[in-house]
Amino acid sequence: xxxxxxxxxxxxxxxTRFGSPLPKQFCQLEGRPVVMRAIDSLRRAxxxxxxxxxxxxxxxxxxxxxxxxxxFASPQVVAGGATRWESVKRGLATVADGTxxxxxxxxxxxxxxxxxxxxxxxxxxxxxxxxxxxxxxxxDSLRLLSDDRLGSVPFDRSRLRAxxxxxxxxxxxxxxxxxxxxxxxxxxxxxxxxxxxxxxxxLTQGDPLNLKITHPLDxxxxxxxxxxxxx
Numbered sequence: 225x226x227x228x229x230x231x232x233x234x235x236x237x238x239x240t241r242f243g244s245p246l247p248k249q250f251c252q253l254e255g256r257p258v259v260m261r262a263i264d265s266l267r268r269a270x271x272x273x274x275x276x277x278x279x280x281x282x283x284x285x286x287x288x289x290x291x292x293x294x295x296f297a298s299p300q301v302v303a304g305g306a307t308r309w310e311s312v313k314r315g316l317a318t319v320a321d322g323t324x325x326x327x328x329x330x331x332x333x334x335x336x337x338x339x340x341x342x343x344x345x346x347x348x349x350x351x352x353x354x355x356x357x358x359x360x361x362x363x364d365s366l367r368l369l370s371d372d373r374l375g376s377v378p379f380d381r382s383r384l385r386a387x388x389x390x391x392x393x394x395x396x397x398x399x400x401x402x403x404x405x406x407x408x409x410x411x412x413x414x415x416x417x418x419x420x421x422x423x424x425x426x427l428t429q430g431d432p433l434n435l436k437i438t439h440p441l442d443x444x445x446x447x448x449x450x451x452x453x454x455x
Contacts (some may be wrong), residue, residue, distance in 0.1 A: 228323070228325065229270055229273040229274070229323070229326070230273065230276070230323045230326050230327070231273050231299075232312060233277045234278050234329070234330055235278060236278050236283070236303075236305070236308075253334060253446055258332060258443075259287075260294065262332075269336070276318045277299045279304060280304055281303040302317070309402075309410045312413060316402055325345070325393065326393055326395045328389060330389045332438070333388070335435065336388075336390055337431050343356075344390065354394060355414055355422070355426070357388075357427055358428050359385035360385065364381070397417065398413065400420060401420035
């Protein structure tokens with residue numbers, strides 16, 4: 225039986241910015257790796273969805289060991305590529321024909337909420353919608369650098385939103401969009417869809433607690449969130 229939704233969890237990054245020999249998605253968060261927390265959250269929200277996790281080839285054995293250690297049911301595993309774009313493309317190759325929607329999530333975001341995920345799926349019930357992306361307002365004051373980077377001017381933050389994952393799209397359209405050659409502007413899946421001319425995506429309400437683990441301090445913040453019982 226083909227699942228209506230297929231989730232691709234992208235966890236093939238090396239975590240260079242994290243500054244640790246252990247990629248951030250495998251760092252312990254209250255006794256479990258970050259990526260397992262992310263998968264648990266997705267499974268609670270969409271228990272019937274199919275799922276693929278994309279890992280660096282060098283991390284596949286590590287993840288298998290961690291799954292055995294934590295008695296964790298592994299999703300289907302596929303080896304990723306040198307870029308996030310290539311990793312998602314390889315994940316798409318595992319999506320069964322007849323699947324209606326594909327959701328893509330970064331494995332370094334452990335707390336996608338059920339409310340946010342349900343909103344994304346509900347938005348896709350409109351046939352005119354090509355994709356949906358959760359966003360949150362930007363709270364810091366911003367300045368726009370001049371071309372020579374020697375000066376700057378204030379920038380109206382009310383016009384900006386910070387983009388999160390998971391992002392959701394029609395499976396056939398996302399497959400076609402990923403047939404495009406790679407471009408440096410492909411920073412997320414929505415940018416690929418729009419570059420392919422599939423149409424604009426709908427912005428839905430994200431969650432400030434849906435943080436992405438990027439720096440070691442983020443683990444401490446995530447532990448505080450986990451222990452605050454607000455999820």
